[in-house]
Amino acid sequence: MxxxxxxxxxxxxxxxxxxxxxxxxxxxxxxxxxxxxxxxxxxxxxxxxxxxxxxxxxxxxxxxxxxxxxxxxxxxxxxxxxxxxxxxxxxxxxxxxxxxxxxxxxxxxxxxxxxxxxxxxxxxxxxxLAIPKPDDNVYTKEIIRPFHFHLGQLHITAILPKDVYYHGESIPLKLLIDNESSNIVRRLNIQIRIKAVTGFGGRDVQMEIPIILCHARQQQEIIKAEEADDLIIEEFKRPAAKQHQTTKELEKMDSY
Known part of the structure; x- marks a missing residue:
């Protein structure tokens, strides 16, 4: 040495x-x-x-x-x-x-x-060289997500024991999810982005919690038809352009 x-x-x-x-x-x-x-x-x-x-x-x-x-x-x-x-x-x-x-x-x-x-x-x-003092207060971040076509809101709260972490130190994260909407949270991705500026600049750490919301999938009941009269076929309207094209194709098939 x-x-x-x-x-x-x-x-x-x-x-x-x-x-x-x-x-x-x-x-x-x-x-x-x-x-x-x-x-x-x-x-x-x-x-x-x-x-x-x-x-x-x-x-x-x-x-x-x-x-x-x-x-x-x-x-x-x-x-x-x-x-x-x-x-x-x-x-x-x-x-x-x-x-x-x-x-x-x-x-x-x-x-x-x-x-x-x-x-x-x-x-x-x-x-x-500013050494942070130990703080007993927890660091919290709250996200409120409203919806335009559904009632209710989604509340997500992230809780950290402290707001300063050193390189290589584990980050324990606690999430509180309060879903007051009609949607269901199926997946939750957590990302920690670290931006460090060397030299005379500063350093900051930001946390983003992206969420993916999906509609609830309804369970459909399967009914077995005993007779032909028990089947109900619902007719629906197609767009005008698509309906016109379908009509032409049917006419060609009849001509053959």
């Missing part, structure tokens, strides 16, 4: 700054955020009187990156700064914060324009 661990490294263009990050995925469990742990190496002789600042910059993109090149002057992302902090020399008057370095640059003041030669930018991701 390998015990090696990856370390992310990036240099500035003039090689005066070198940034090392332990990880680029930062988890947020809605209560605490993992600190950004890393090391910054500098060349004191080349930096002279400059100070080292670390800045956290967040970028929110709501379009394809290729659109920025096609539509000149129109960008499909927003950027905002979360915090800027002086990391060298240490500012004793500034309170410590849970954020560390993401963008490291050399400048005399934090408000100075940042040049590419004296700055290092490392992209990190903030991932939300």
């Amino acid at each position: 390998s015990t090696k661990r990856s370390v992310y490294k990036k240099n500035s263009h003039n090689n005066k700054l070198v940034v090392y990050l332990i990880q680029r995925d930062i988890f947020d469990d809605l209560q605490l955020i993992d600190p950004i742990e890393g090391i910054v190496t500098i060349d004191k002789n080349k930096l002279k009187y400059s100070k080292i600042f670390a800045r956290i910059r967040c970028t929110f993109r709501y379009g394809e990156q290729q659109l920025d090149d096609v539509l000149s002057g129109v960008t499909f992302y927003k950027e905002f700064f979360i915090q800027t902090k002086q990391i060298y020399p240490m500012d004793m008057n500034e309170d410590n914060d849970k954020y560390s370095d993401v963008q490291v640059y050399a400048s005399e003041t934090p408000q100075c324009t940042i040049g590419k030669r004296n700055a290092v930018n490392l992209v990190i991701r903030r991932l939300t």
